[in-house]
Amino acid sequence: xxxxxxxxxxxxxxxxxxxxxxxxxxxxxxxxxxxxxxxxxxxxxxxxxxxxxxxxxxxxxxxxxxxxxxxxxxxxxxxxxxxxxxxxxxxxxxxxxxxxxxxxxxxxxxxxxxxxxxxxxxxxxxxxxxxxxxxxxxxxxxxxxxxxxxxxxxxxxxxxxxxxxxxxxxxxxxxxxxxxxxxxxxxxxxxxxxxxxxxxxxxxxxxxxxxxxxxxxxxxxxxxxxxxxxxxxxxxxxxxxxxxxxxxxxxxxxxxxxxxxxxxxxxxxxxxxxxxxxxxxxxxxxxxxxxxxxxxxxxxxxxxxxxxxxxxxxxxxxxxxxxxxxxxxxxxxxxxxxxxxxxxxxxxxxxxxxxxxxxxxxxxxxxxxxxxxxxxxxxxxxxxxxxxxxxxxxxxxxxxxxxxxxxxxxxxxxxxxxxxxxxxxxxxxxxxxxxxxxxxxxxxxxxxxxxxxxxxxxxxxxxxxxxxxxxxxxxxxxxxxxxxxxxxxxxxxxxxxxxxxxxxxxxxxxxxxxxxx
Amino acid sequence: xxxxxxxxxxxxxxxxxxxxxxxxxxxxxxxxxxxxxxxxxxxxxxxxxxxxxxxxxxxxxxxxxxxxxxxxxxxxxxxxxxxxxxxxxxxxxxxxxxxxxxxxxxxxxxxxxxxxxxxxxxxxxxxxxxxxxxxxxxxxxxxxxxxxxxxxxxxxxxx
Numbered sequence: 301x302x303x304x305x306x307x308x309x310x311x312x313x314x315x316x317x318x319x320x321x322x323x324x325x326x327x328x329x330x331x332x333x334x335x336x337x338x339x340x341x342x343x344x345x346x347x348x349x350x351x352x353x354x355x356x357x358x359x360x361x362x363x364x365x366x367x368x369x370x371x372x373x374x375x376x377x378x379x380x381x382x383x384x385x386x387x388x389x390x391x392x393x394x395x396x397x398x399x400x401x402x403x404x405x406x407x408x409x410x411x412x413x414x415x416x417x418x419x420x421x422x423x424x425x426x427x428x429x430x431x432x433x434x435x436x437x438x439x440x441x442x443x444x445x446x447x448x449x450x451x452x453x454x455x456x457x458x459x460x461x462x463x464x465x466x467x468x469x470x471x472x473x474x475x476x477x478x479x480x481x482x483x484x485x486x487x488x489x490x491x492x493x494x495x496x497x498x499x500x501x502x503x504x505x506x507x508x509x510x511x512x513x514x515x516x517x518x519x520x521x522x523x524x525x526x527x528x529x530x531x532x533x534x535x536x537x538x539x540x541x542x543x544x545x546x547x548x549x550x551x552x553x554x555x556x557x558x559x560x561x562x563x564x565x566x567x568x569x570x571x572x573x574x575x576x577x578x579x580x581x582x583x584x585x586x587x588x589x590x591x592x593x594x595x596x597x598x599x600x601x602x603x604x605x606x607x608x609x610x611x612x613x614x615x616x617x618x619x620x621x622x623x624x625x626x627x628x629x630x631x632x633x634x635x636x637x638x639x640x641x642x643x644x645x646x647x648x649x650x651x652x653x654x655x656x657x658x659x660x661x662x663x664x665x666x667x668x669x670x671x672x673x674x675x676x677x678x679x680x681x682x683x684x685x686x687x688x689x690x691x692x693x694x695x696x697x698x699x700x701x702x703x704x705x706x707x708x709x710x711x712x713x714x715x716x717x718x719x720x721x722x723x724x725x726x727x728x729x730x731x732x733x734x735x736x737x738x739x740x741x742x743x744x745x746x747x748x749x750x751x752x753x754x755x756x757x758x759x760x761x762x763x764x765x766x767x768x769x770x771x772x773x774x775x776x777x778x779x780x781x782x783x784x785x786x787x788x789x790x791x792x793x794x795x796x797x798x799x800x801x802x803x804x805x806x807x808x809x810x811x812x813x814x815x816x817x
Numbered sequence: 818x819x820x821x822x823x824x825x826x827x828x829x830x831x832x833x834x835x836x837x838x839x840x841x842x843x844x845x846x847x848x849x850x851x852x853x854x855x856x857x858x859x860x861x862x863x864x865x866x867x868x869x870x871x872x873x874x875x876x877x878x879x880x881x882x883x884x885x886x887x888x889x890x891x892x893x894x895x896x897x898x899x900x901x902x903x904x905x906x907x908x909x910x911x912x913x914x915x916x917x918x919x920x921x922x923x924x925x926x927x928x929x930x931x932x933x934x935x936x937x938x939x940x941x942x943x944x945x946x947x948x949x950x951x952x953x954x955x956x957x958x959x960x961x962x963x964x965x966x967x968x969x970x971x972x973x974x975x976x
Binding site for chain 1: 827828831835842845859860861863864867868870871874875877878881898901902903905906908909910912913916925928929932933936937938939950954958
């Protein structure tokens with residue numbers, strides 16, 4: 301099909317009234333869940349997975365991308381209003397956003413967060429459009445040897461980017477590989493590692509694994525928090541959250557001058573966030589802290605950081621939002637998600653019969669171009685919806701979890717059941733919910749675990765194909781130039797990341813402590 | 818040698834647990850059980866590699882923990898007691914069985930009333946609001962599953 305024809309069809313698909321509506325709802329929903337502490341975009345997307353797979357692919361992409369973008373900004377609302385980040389990605393925003401609110405400038409802080417967030421997101425969306433196709437065309441040249449090297453690179457990056465403990469990062473991704481290996485051999489289709497358990501036959505279905513690991517485990521923790529709040533209330537020790545009045549201070553305004561004054565930090569955050577987003581598994585919480593650390597070193601008011609600097613809001617917000625578009629690039633080009641949220645979007649595509657990766661460029665061209673268009677206009681929806689509804693969102697972020705948690709829990713259970721009317725989905729969901737809590741309890745990161753689970757079967761298939769095509773000679777893995785380049789990049793990356801983390805240890809350590817709160 | 822902290826002990830337990838289970842896993846690939854007759858040695862190689870890496874990683878974690886490099890546990894996780902996940906999973910199973918045997922609307926309503934009351938600081942004071950939220954949420958979920966989203970399955974379950 302000619303490019304012009306593809307573009308016309310993609311425009312038609314992206315601007316279908318229902319697709320636009322879904323993207324709009326997605327943004328509004330994303331900002332809402334992001335604003336409520338404890339609820340994240342990952343959770344919302346995973347809960348919606350069972351529902352979106354029967355909708356038209358572009359509509360579901362509109363919804364999911366909208367949630368992804370909206371939740372990035374939404375997290376800053378409660379971070380600024382109460383000093384409690386709505387999502388881990390907004391943890392660094394607390395450092396300066398909350399002091400600004402206490403000084404009487406909550407509206408200025410929120411608008412700074414919004415404009416920097418949209419700028420970072422738009423920057424990475426443009427890169428998504430221009431980088432995905434060349435990278436995808438490169439990936440078409442790959443054979444199993446190159447793909448295996450790419451998987452090794454991805455798994456190493458995923459593991460070492462865990463700030464808490466790199467050992468636990470590796471442990472998480474290897475545990476994910478193990479879970480992905482249970483059920484069926486990806487080459488022969490024979491059953492293996494079932495331990496005689498019926499539930500394990502055929503492996504675990506993707507949706508209940510993702511919903512259980514991300515959503516159910518988070519809900520269990522929120523339940524425990526709600527229970528604790530109840531006990532504190534009975535003991536008379538419950539703390540009331542402060543109410544922020546956005547119209548109290550007449551000087552609390554935001555203008556172009558503020559935007560241009562903080563533009564350098566916004567650009568720094570956008571570039572760092574985009575780079576981090578492209579790396580598999582790095583995620584937005586790392587991007588926000590790195591952006592905050594580097595932003596402080598380039599800002600004119602570096603001494604004001606931590607006391608209520610607008611630059612201290614601009615850098616992390618641009619950084620976390622810039623991961624949105626960027627984390628989709630490796631998903632579309634290579635089939636390897638750049639973040640846990642991108643993995644969920646990849647799972648949604650797979651459920652609709654679209655395999656993320658280089659084959660998409662020949663089989664699903666219209667969807668790819670429609671996706672690019674949706675990614676762009678969702679940024680503008682985010683700007684418009686959030687700008688209008690900031691006062692409302694500030695109130696929503698005070699919503700009590702006692703109502704939300706039971707409803708989301710019920711939606712997750714029924715949603716997973718309906719994916720294929722299978723009771724085993726419900727047991728898998730609950731099993732992985734419990735496993736998710738155990739992993740969190742031991743501070744084993746969920747992102748690498750899930751990415752390991754998703755990448756594992758493909759990595760094994762590539763390894764075995766490469767070996768069987770070359771008489772089981774292990775040296776074949778190190779003989780192709782692109783594969784060698786990936787191994788060199790892996791080693792170089794380890795050194796670069798270790799150096800960068802050491803340099804920004806102070807800010808990253810803060811992130812490690814606030815990440816799971 | 819300084820005293821080991823609780824988090825050290827937890828991570829040491831984790832390392833030992835992973836090593837024991839991985840060793841058992843490797844033995845399992847040799848002894849069979851859960852492997853179909855068609856499964857060749859190639860299919861067993863990959864799990865063996867994974868188990869082997871797990872043992873090495875767990876061993877290095879053990880060494881690091883014995884050296885006392887312990888990150889503090891975040892508060893949100895620290896409040897979770899071990900019995901709470903089990904209780905909540907039991908609630909999940911009960912909810913699912915409710916829906917299967919009592920019916921969707923009634924099952925969801927019963928579940929929501931029960932769980933909201935369970936976590937309300939003062940259910941006697943807020944019962945009207947709690948009931949209202951439960952009824953509205955039940956109606957909304959019934960609509961979502963049967964009318965708005967094009968899910969046509971589960972007729973016996975959802976209508």
